[in-house]
Amino acid sequence: MKKAEKSAKVQLLRWWVRDRRLTPLERMSSRVGYMGAGFLMAGQWTVNPTLFILGFCCVLFQVTVRKQWNLVVLQLNGLIAWTIHFINSLN
Numbered sequence: 001m002k003k004a005e006k007s008a009k010v011q012l013l014r015w016w017v018r019d020r021r022l023t024p025l026e027r028m029s030s031r032v033g034y035m036g037a038g039f040l041m042a043g044q045w046t047v048n049p050t051l052f053i054l055g056f057c058c059v060l061f062q063v064t065v066r067k068q069w070n071l072v073v074l075q076l077n078g079l080i081a082w083t084i085h086f087i088n089s090l091n
Contacts, residue, residue, distance in 0.1 A: 025065060033062030048084035053079065 022030070036058025043051035056079040063071040 029062045029065035031057045036060075036062065049082050049089065051087060053081040056082065 010071055037056045038056060039051050039055030043049075056075050060072065060075040060079060063075060
């Protein structure tokens, strides 16, 4: 009786968890996102607008592929802000 209960529990848990492999685009976007996070960290140390712009573009690509639209809006906000800062610093 106990084995049957455990079997049903294991089957239920396996049904809840979806085993899925990442597509090549998702794998590439993940790597680009890590690179973007690196650019954003480097931008914090140097306060160089170009590093922030590169970082936000890379992370924007990642969150767009993952369809995390709230983060897309957040990254666009940062990208626009640092682009305006970069343009104003040229004057």
